[in-house]
Amino acid sequence: MNPVYEQMGETGLRELVAAFYRRVKEDDLLGPMYPESDWQGAEERLSDFLVYRFGGSQKYIEERGHPRLRMRHMPFRIGEAERDRWLQLMGEAMAERAIAEPAAGLLKDFFVQTADFMRNQEE
Numbered sequence: 193m194n195p196v197y198e199q200m201g202e203t204g205l206r207e208l209v210a211a212f213y214r215r216v217k218e219d220d221l222l223g224p225m226y227p228e229s230d231w232q233g234a235e236e237r238l239s240d241f242l243v244y245r246f247g248g249s250q251k252y253i254e255e256r257g258h259p260r261l262r263m264r265h266m267p268f269r270i271g272e273a274e275r276d277r278w279l280q281l282m283g284e285a286m287a288e289r290a291i292a293e294p295a296a297g298l299l300k301d302f303f304v305q306t307a308d309f310m311r312n313q314e315e
């Protein structure tokens with residue numbers, strides 16, 4: 193089993209995403225990018241994705257198909273500032289949930305790499 197999933201389980205990943213979205217909602221830069229009327233849906237999509245990505249249920253794929261994350265982020269302006277803010281808020285959420293190693297390091301590496309890959313603005 194993937195060590196992240198083994199350590200955190202589906203519940204732990206969902207709690208992390210809930211802590212992250214509590215921050216995104218209040219954030220001046222990222223908050224306005226998300227659909228005002230569908231915070232619950234956005235939270236569920238990221239949770240389902242992480243559960244799938246780290247070896248749990250395939251619900252994300254069944255409902256959304258191939259992730260194609262870079263393409264799905266094209267409608268949003270993502271430069272260095274947005275990338276850094278996303279990582280900052282996720283870092284705070286990870287600290288709040290007191291995620292231990294090895295999951296903390298594995299998640300952080302994945303988030304840093306993926307967030308940088310989402311950038312779609314020349315700077």
Ligand code: HEM
Pocket residue numbers: 222225226227230233234237238241256261264265268270274275278302303306307308310311
């Ligand atoms: C770099 C900064 C990022 C910004 C500003 C950003 C912003 C957004 C926004 C505005 C949405 C649409 C919300 C919705 O689902 O309705 C979204 C969707 C999503 N994001 Fe990000 N995102 C970022 C990085 C990431 C990273 C690092 C990941 C993966 C760890 C990720 C995973 C996802 C997923 C899975 C969805 C839902 C895709 C779908 O099935 O439609 N995002 N993101």
